[in-house]
Amino acid sequence: MSESIPMNAGHLAQALAAPIARKRSRWHLLRTQGVLVALVLLIIFGATRYDNFLGAYNVLSLLRYNSMFGLIAVGMAFVIMTGGIDLSVGTTAALASVISALLSPRGVVLPLAAGVGAGALIGMINGLIITRLKILPFIVTLCTFLAAHGLALLFAGNQSVSVSWDSGFTEIGQGDFLGFPIPAWMGALAFIAGGLLLNFSAFGRTVLAIGGNEEAARLMGLPVDRVKFLTYLMSGALAGLAGVILASQFGAGQPNEGNGWELFAIAAVVVGGTRLTGGEGSIGSTLSGVLLLGLIFNILNFENGKGVISLSAYWQSVIRGVFLLIVVLLQARLAQKEHEAGG
């Protein structure tokens, strides 16, 4: 069973197409790629309706801001694909933003490492309790959600913590590299690495196997607990990184930011067609999901800018919620059609 074939030109293309099963109905394709279609339609809508929608400034600031959600969504996607959930990412990001802001006078590396490290630590605690003590992820991460929020307020003294503007720390969130925002680079890297990890590593396949049937995965001898632990560790660390970017981008550690980010991330993952019960999912569609949710806000801002209607932030939230519901409903319908068509 250890034979191997020579690498050829078609190898990668074939391999990239490989995880998508053939002989599935068009419903499956529509369900998994539907979010991409919606994204393209929304971009076309925005581009024809508003000036400067596709201008460099708008695109780059959109990416700069939404990369935080992107990072969190990558971690969340892995957790959800194991059949778990991580509610602690939002306040973990807030905690990391405070810690990195406090350490920001010490340069770039230390606050960055501390922020990511704090997130990783919370992820490890989640993972350990979930795998060793066998407590439901929902409960465990709800507890760490509360604890992280408390810690963030405690460290911050219940107010925002200004960052140092001289140490270079703000470059993480505000700087560019090759004309592209640094956070967007990080986000892009996370998505590429995440995609590779999911589709081309034993780790990724084990994640899906666990979500598909945990008991079977255990009986197959797969390292179930270790992989679950690692997904929470990853999710925590990425949330930490998002928190560092938050502090750096807005010039302050924000103990009360991040509330609801976990829901944004879950929404992005689910809109991307990943099953909330685990076992099936895609990193690429998760990216589409993040961009889709980000674009809706962006478009609402443009709409306000046109001065025809004026929507408060509250109404924007309502509209986003309704839009999300529509997308999820559509997907549920498609999944049903797919089921009826026999896969």
Next chain:
Amino acid sequence: MNSQASAPLLEMRDITKAFSGVAALKNARLTIGRAEVHALIGQNGAGKSTLIKILTGAYKRDGGEIRFAGQAIDFSTPLQAQRGGISTIYQELNLIPLRSVAENIFLGREPRRLGLIDWPAMYRQAEALLAKLGIGADVRLPLHLCNTATQQMVAIARAVSQHAQLVIMDEPTSSLDEQEVETLFRVIRQLKADGVSVIFVSHRLDELYAVCDRVTVMRDGQTVAEKAMSDMDKLQLVTTMLGRELASTVARAASDSAAPETARQATLQLDHLKSGLRVNEASFAVHPGEIVGLAGLLGAGRTETARCVFGANKVDGGQMKLKGQSVSWQSPADAIAHGVAYLSEDRKIEGIIPEMSVAENLTLVLLPKLVKLGVVNRQAQQEIVQKFISRLQIKTSGPQQKIRELSGGNQQKVLLARWLCSKIDLLMLDEPTRGIDVGAKAEILNLIRELADDGLAVLMIASELEELTAYAQRVVVLRDGYSVRELQGGEISETNIMAAMANAGRATAEEGVQ
């Protein structure tokens, strides 16, 4: 001590195991030769599963010795056993339905290239493995889109690719139709030819004779017989397994079947019933006091027909009459309200609620009638529960015991009681004896017979033909969704049923139906 090829592949000796003081195994013994297909049989609770779990490292033994391939072994996890050459194919297939066939074979051991999973190689190797087993399947397809037999072959291919020397199959045929069983047997013979030994656990005795070389019989945690298959006939096998004469009960049941009451109004009358792809034209009747058997291969539309009558599947055409009245259901609740009951074939998924007590499970259907002002009348509930526990002789420590702790046969009795306590006219049973040990089988079937004798109309779907020949007054045979044959009285024989199911020449020529 000696490890030459002539020594047995596996020797388990004097194995003992107790659970919280209760002995599950007392000096159990199992010897498997090389390239041997070995039947392991016994009633539920005889210790088969415990013995296998000790072998595969899922349980730790209290005493005894295990030698495998010439070495003393002591696996502490199923993974270690797998690596040591012992693979298990579980009754509830333990694979990942949403992942592809190839992934299910190679999960955890994916072929790599430059550290990344080499998908083309994985697909090629998976195809080659399945081809060797004589299975053509799209290895890219998610497993849940494959039929059960293919899924099983995938599990076997996984074991083979791990260089297993011993493959344990726990009731592998329980969800296969006859053709699929043939395929499985072919694969087992192939394994044997390749020098792999197989432990074959099954409740279907015919299969043991078809494929096994030797047999180990267990009873009450002990090994009571170890023989060549050819040295034991079926009756010996059953009596050894049960430690008593059972055959008499089954035989008696056949003789006292009363003449069908065709004169009386039919409880259920189906006329050219059509539903979806599986039921094309089903026409038959069930009368009060009668057990009608519904026979057919998997996919012949037996379950679907029953689900139509129960209001769980949509009726697309034809007529359905209940006690002379033409009816059509919106949902099972309608059917239940009119006295129709259906016991599904999958207890675990559609029947029991494992974490709830025997009492709660038993009164679920009746619950609306037990509620006064939103409060459950506990006393009435208790009375009903006690009545049925004693009437059906349900073996339980008490009404509050969780149903999952009961044996399969007793769970089935609770489900029967669930319907019986709410005054029904028509009882439909889908494979009522599946996964139930031989002793309890006869008990359940006799109970069904008594219920029919009390005037209930019973429609029984069964794949075990001897259950139909022994218990049904009439047998309706379905093929591809058509009711192709109806057998009565002396006509009911396994040969006739099989001939009708298989569309074998003469039977069809005679039938004149369809």
